[in-house]
Amino acid sequence: MLQVSFIRTHKDQVVQGLQKRNWTAEELQIVEDIIRTDDRRKSVQIELDATLAERNRLSKTIGELMKQGNAAEAEQNKMLVATLKETAANLEYAMRQSEGLLEDLLLRVPNIPHESVPFGTGADDNEVYKAWTKPLPELSADALPHWELATRYKIFDLELGTKLTGAGFPVYRGKGAKLERALIWFFLEKATQAGYEEIIPPLMVNEDTARGTGQLPDKEGQMYYVERDNLYLIPTAEVPVTNIYRDTILDERELPIKLTGYTPCFRREAGSYGAHVRGLNRVHQFDKVEIVQIEHPERSYDTLMSMLEHVSGLLDALELPYRILRLCGGDMGFTSALTFDFEVYSAAQQRWLEVSSVSNFETYQSNRMKLRFRDADKKIQLAHTLNGSALALARIVAALLENNQTPQGIVIPEVLRPFTGFDRID
RNA sequence: GGAGAGAUGGCCGAGUGGUCGAAGGCGCACGCCUGGAAAGUGUGUAGGCUCCAAAAGGGCCUCGCGGGUUCGAAUCCCGCUCUCUCCGCCA
Numbered sequence: 338m339l340q341v342s343f344i345r346t347h348k349d350q351v352v353q354g355l356q357k358r359n360w361t362a363e364e365l366q367i368v369e370d371i372i373r374t375d376d377r378r379k380s381v382q383i384e385l386d387a388t389l390a391e392r393n394r395l396s397k398t399i400g401e402l403m404k405q406g407n408a409a410e411a412e413q414n415k416m417l418v419a420t421l422k423e424t425a426a427n428l429e430y431a432m433r434q435s436e437g438l439l440e441d442l443l444l445r446v447p448n449i450p451h452e453s454v455p456f457g458t459g460a461d462d463n464e465v466y467k468a469w470t471k472p473l474p475e476l477s478a479d480a481l482p483h484w485e486l487a488t489r490y491k492i493f494d495l496e497l498g499t500k501l502t503g504a505g506f507p508v509y510r511g512k513g514a515k516l517e518r519a520l521i522w523f524f525l526e527k528a529t530q531a532g533y534e535e536i537i538p539p540l541m542v543n544e545d546t547a548r549g550t551g552q553l554p555d556k557e558g559q560m561y562y563v564e565r566d567n568l569y570l571i572p573t574a575e576v577p578v579t580n581i582y583r584d585t586i587l588d589e590r591e592l593p594i595k596l597t598g599y600t601p602c603f604r605r606e607a608g609s610y611g612a613h614v615r616g617l618n619r620v621h622q623f624d625k626v627e628i629v630q631i632e633h634p635e636r637s638y639d640t641l642m643s644m645l646e647h648v649s650g651l652l653d654a655l656e657l658p659y660r661i662l663r664l665c666g667g668d669m670g671f672t673s674a675l676t677f678d679f680e681v682y683s684a685a686q687q688r689w690l691e692v693s694s695v696s697n698f699e700t701y702q703s704n705r706m707k708l709r710f711r712d713a714d715k716k717i718q719l720a721h722t723l724n725g726s727a728l729a730l731a732r733i734v735a736a737l738l739e740n741n742q743t744p745q746g747i748v749i750p751e752v753l754r755p756f757t758g759f760d761r762i763d
Numbered sequence: 764g765g766a767g768a769g770a771u772g773g774c775c776g777a778g779u780g781g782u783c784g785a786a787g788g789c790g791c792a793c794g795c796c797u798g799g800a801a802a803g804u805g806u807g808u809a810g811g812c813u814c815c816a817a818a819a820g821g822g823c824c825u826c827g828c829g830g831g832u833u834c835g836a837a838u839c840c841c842g843c844u845c846u847c848u849c850c851g852c853c854a
Binding site for chain 1 (some may be wrong): 766767773781782809810811812813814822823824835
């Protein structure tokens, strides 16, 4: 979430940012509400602190008076303290109220979009940051969508997943399972080569962790929740991996921190149904390799670009046609300041599929997480956090199957063959 | 799941009612010493909020978390969480 101090000092910038997220004048009132609530909080605190200071002072004198044998005055001070305690109790109550209200308000304010974020209300307004300039693959008229290919070549089985678990839990088998594993391996290797430290995190996290990266309270309904143990299944490796540095003060020289991790991701996604969610387009469990960076604020946008390069390199290597979108204010995630989406062209479905989302969260997550660093002047400031999928597997598999289908079977991209051990699925 | 022990600053560790945001040590930073280093030596070294235009300086809160007793709590009481040891179960 945003810092109150930032909202106070950059009010115009905050308002403009929220306008980019299509907030109405009425909704924008929250900015004034926040400042007013914070004013209230401050004035209560000043009063409370003064009361407590007086209480502390008097308490100290009581001990001294008793030692001097001045019981009468000591008793008198005890009475004074008693009334101060009552005052303090009331002020503490008011303080908690203001703090609680402030927190509620702050949680409703999304991140302020970066200046380069285009205006817009939805996916149609996203800016094509990097288009695919070469011709798109064209398949013969009898080309099949990936869910039919999956059945033909026994790559994955959604109905079996339904039997075992429920809709949206694919079962990969045979060469399909190997292809999945090869992709994971390939992505992790590339990330390691790019200097990311590999992490195998827990797949379940506690409340504090889910709150740290902003999944709570915004996206509570999208996570699977294990009530008995009060744990959440991770929707992305971002959650446990970024939270490694929750409540941490790093040294400036440790930046950037570069982490990568493969995990299954679990999403309840009570979204839409129909052709667009068929097959692997939208599932409740999918595999993903995530890259995370914790960076100095001055360098975070350069870092974001380097992460785009990294993801581009992966798609180039897989020989998949893709484009990069700069998300508009209306399509951007709640916690992000700037997001680029990668979309791969799925030739059989003849549509673009999102396979990666690379974002700079600036201090929005680190403020909640208390992820800070000591700068050259020994001052403590919030670090910037960034992350990106590199890559999300299910849709990559969908695109690979469709685009690489031939009468002789599915051709495996060159770079994957060392990991799969075969060059075709037939 | 059962029994016991414990939780103090970056780490170790002292502290059983006021003088304790906290001795001492290690580590770290800077300085002195040195030709350079080691050793030695000196100084500094938690975070949040807040007052002040700012600096200097001040106030409040925090000794796992929450509550209670008390004029006053790291210290006493209650609840919770976590860690360790032993037993049980188990990949």
